[in-house]
Amino acid sequence: MILHNRGQIWKVGKSKVVSYLYISPPKLKCSPFPSLNPAAIMPADGAVYTTSSGAPVSEPYAAQRAGINGPLLLQDFHHIDLLAHFDRERIPERVVHAKGAGAHGYFEVTHDLSDITSQSLFKQVGKKVRATIRFSTVGGESGSADTARDPRGFAIKLRTDEGNWDWVFNNTPVFFIRDPAKFPHFIHTQKRNPQTHLKDADMFWDYLSQNPESIHQIMILFSDRGTPDGYHNQHGYSGHTFKWLKDDGTFVYTQVHVRADKGFKTLDDATAGRLAGENPEYGIESLFNAIESGNFPSWTVYIQTMTPEQAEKFRYNVLDLTKVWPHSEFPLRPIGKLVLNENPQNYFAEIEQAAFSPSHLVPYIEPSADPVLQSRLFSYPDTHRHRLGVNYQQLPVNAPIVPVSNFQRDGFATFVSQGSRPNYQSSITPLTYAGKKATLEGSTCDQAHVARHESFIGGAWRDLTEITELDFEQPRTLWSKVWNDQQREAYVRNVAGHFKNVKDPGVKARQLSVWAAVDQGLSDRIAAAVGHPSVQPLKVKPAAEAVKYRATLGFKLQ
Numbered sequence: 001m002i003l004h005n006r007g008q009i010w011k012v013g014k015s016k017v018v019s020y021l022y023i024s025p026p027k028l029k030c031s032p033f034p035s036l037n038p039a040a041i042m043p044a045d046g047a048v049y050t051t052s053s054g055a056p057v058s059e060p061y062a063a064q065r066a067g068i069n070g071p072l073l074l075q076d077f078h079h080i081d082l083l084a085h086f087d088r089e090r091i092p093e094r095v096v097h098a099k100g101a102g103a104h105g106y107f108e109v110t111h112d113l114s115d116i117t118s119q120s121l122f123k124q125v126g127k128k129v130r131a132t133i134r135f136s137t138v139g140g141e142s143g144s145a146d147t148a149r150d151p152r153g154f155a156i157k158l159r160t161d162e163g164n165w166d167w168v169f170n171n172t173p174v175f176f177i178r179d180p181a182k183f184p185h186f187i188h189t190q191k192r193n194p195q196t197h198l199k200d201a202d203m204f205w206d207y208l209s210q211n212p213e214s215i216h217q218i219m220i221l222f223s224d225r226g227t228p229d230g231y232h233n234q235h236g237y238s239g240h241t242f243k244w245l246k247d248d249g250t251f252v253y254t255q256v257h258v259r260a261d262k263g264f265k266t267l268d269d270a271t272a273g274r275l276a277g278e279n280p281e282y283g284i285e286s287l288f289n290a291i292e293s294g295n296f297p298s299w300t301v302y303i304q305t306m307t308p309e310q311a312e313k314f315r316y317n318v319l320d321l322t323k324v325w326p327h328s329e330f331p332l333r334p335i336g337k338l339v340l341n342e343n344p345q346n347y348f349a350e351i352e353q354a355a356f357s358p359s360h361l362v363p364y365i366e367p368s369a370d371p372v373l374q375s376r377l378f379s380y381p382d383t384h385r386h387r388l389g390v391n392y393q394q395l396p397v398n399a400p401i402v403p404v405s406n407f408q409r410d411g412f413a414t415f416v417s418q419g420s421r422p423n424y425q426s427s428i429t430p431l432t433y434a435g436k437k438a439t440l441e442g443s444t445c446d447q448a449h450v451a452r453h454e455s456f457i458g459g460a461w462r463d464l465t466e467i468t469e470l471d472f473e474q475p476r477t478l479w480s481k482v483w484n485d486q487q488r489e490a491y492v493r494n495v496a497g498h499f500k501n502v503k504d505p506g507v508k509a510r511q512l513s514v515w516a517a518v519d520q521g522l523s524d525r526i527a528a529a530v531g532h533p534s535v536q537p538l539k540v541k542p543a544a545e546a547v548k549y550r551a552t553l554g555f556k557l558q
C-alpha cells in the first residue's frame with residue numbers, strides 16, 4: 001500500500017512503514033503544497049464543473065423547484081452543498097495578529113555555527129530550507145488597515161530536515177510585558193471597549209500607565225517605526241532569549257535579529273493615516289507586487305549570544321523581554337539569509353491556515369525560562385487547535401517535510417493516520433528513538449554543568465516583577481542618545497496625537513509621570529502638546545532591587 005502525504009509517499013509493508021521518499025510537487029499552477037491528489041484538487045483550467053463529491057453539474061446557478069413557482073427540493077444536493085459550504089467558509093480569525101500578509105521563500109545558512117550549537121542546519125553552509133513568512137498587525141481585526149500604528153508580527157516557518165522550526169517574532173526587539181498573566185489584560189485594552197465597541201484611548205493608556213515596564217516598547221511604537229512602510233521593509237527580532245546547545249552540554253543564550261537588506265523603511269504618521277483610508281491593504285499589496293515583479297524582499301539574519309556566565313553578570317535579567325542586549329557588548333553575528341520569492345497561490349490555504357508556534361523547535365534549540373516565552377509555548381498550539389483543529393499540523397502549509405511518526409491518531413480532519421503502524425509503543429513494530437546528547441532529549445550528564453546557573457528548587461511561588469529604575473535606562477538612552485532632534489519631534493507629535501484623546505485625569509497624570517521617569521524634558525514636551533501641567537517622575541524602587549535571581553548567585557547590583 002502507498003500513503004500520500006503532501007509530496008511524500010510512505011510505502012507501507014505488510015504491517016509497518018518501511019520507508020518514505022520525497023516526490024517533487026506536480027507542475028501545476030497550484031499550491032506549492034500538493035494535497036492528497038493535487039490534480040483532483042486543482043485541475044487544469046476549463047475543468048468540468050462538479051459538486052464537492054465530484055459529480056458533474058450542468059448549470060451552477062440553477063436550483064431544483066417543485067413545479068414552476070414552487071419551493072425548493074431537499075433532494076438538490078448541488079444547491080445544499082453550495083450553501084452549506086458557503087455558510088462555513090469563515091474560520092475564527094486569530095485572537096491577535098488577525099490582519100496580515102505572507103509569502104514563501106527560503107532561508108540559506110551562510111555561516112558555520114558548530115562552535116555554539118550542534119543543530120545540524122548550522123553545520124551545512126549553503127543549505128537552503130523552504131520558508132513561509134506571515135507578517136501582521138496585532139490589535140486590529142482581519143479587515144483593519146495595514147498601516148495602523150502597532151507592532152508588526154514577523155512569523156517564519158523553516159522546514160528543516162529535523163522538523164519545522166518556527167520563529168514567531170515581532171518587528172521590535174522588546175515587548176510590552178514580562179509577566180505573562182498581563183497579556184490578556186493588555187490585549188483587551190488595545191482592542192475594543194466592551195460597551196462602545198470603539199477603540200478607547202483611556203483603556204489604552206490606563207493599562208500602560210499602570211504597567212510602566214511597557215515604556216521601552218511605547219517609545220518604539222510611537223516613533224516612526226510604529227508605522228513601517230509595508231510589511232516587508234522592516235526588521236524582525238526574537239525578543240525572547242532562547243538556548244542553543246551543543247553535544248557537550250554547554251549552551252549560549254541567543255537572540256535572533258532578521259535585518260532587512262534594504263533597511264527599515266517607515267511612514268510618517270500623516271501618510272500612514274491617509275493610507276489607512278485610501279488603501280487599507282497597502283501592506284498586502286506592496287508585498288505581493290514586490291515579489292510578482294521579481295523585486296524579492298531579503299533579510300540578513302544575525303544572532304546575539306551570551307554565555308551563562310555573561311548572563312549572570314549582565315546588568316539586566318537575560319530573561320527580561322523589555323530589555324535589549326547592547327550590540328557593543330554582544331555584537332551581531334551573521335548566520336544566514338532569508339528571501340521571499342514566491343507569492344501564495346491561495347491566500348487562505350497557505351497564509352491564513354499557517355500555524356506558527358515558538359514551541360515548534362528543532363533539536364539543540366530550546367526555550368529559556370523567560371516566563372512570557374514559556375506561556376507562549378502553550379498558547380499557540382492551543383489556539384491552533386481551536387482555530388484550525390487538532391490536526392492543524394497536517395494542513396499542507398504546516399506539515400513538516402519529514403515524516404511524522406508517533407502515536408497520535410484520528411480526530412477531526414485526519415488526512416494522514418500513519419497507516420497500519422501500531423498506535424501504541426509496540427515491541428512487535430517498534431519505532432526508533434533518536435536521542436540528542438546533552439539536551440532535554442539526551443543524557444542528563446550536563447545537569448551538573450548547569451546546576452549552579454539554573455537551579456529551580458523550592459516550593460511554587462507567585463511571581464510578579466516590580467518596576468525599578470532599571471526599567472527607564474534603555475528608554476532614556478533611546479530618547480537622549482539614539483534619536484536625533486527630528487526623531488524626538490516625531491515621537492512627541494505621534495504620541496500626543498493619540499494621548500490627547502484620554503479623558504481620565506488620573507490616567508493622564510500617571511502616564512506623564514512614566515515619561516518623566518524616562519526624562520523630565522520628554523514628559524514636559526508631551527504635557528505641553530496636550531495642554532497638561534508638568535508632572536513629577538513616577539517614584540520607583542532602586543535598580544539594586546531588580547534581577548532577583550542574581551541574589552541567589554551571590555551577586556550585588558549597583
Ligand code: HEM
Binds near residue numbers: 356
Ligand atoms: C504571553 C504573551 C503572548 C501570548 C499569550 C501570545 C498569544 C498569541 C496568540 C494566541 C496568537 C494567535 C495565534 C494564531 O491564532 O495563529 C498570537 C499571534 C502572534 N504572536 Fe503572540 N502572544 C504573546 C506574546 C508575543 C510576543 C512576545 C511576540 C513576539 C516576540 C508575539 C508574536 C506573535 C506573532 C508574530 C503572531 C502572529 C503569528 C501568525 O502570523 O500567525 N507574541 N500570539
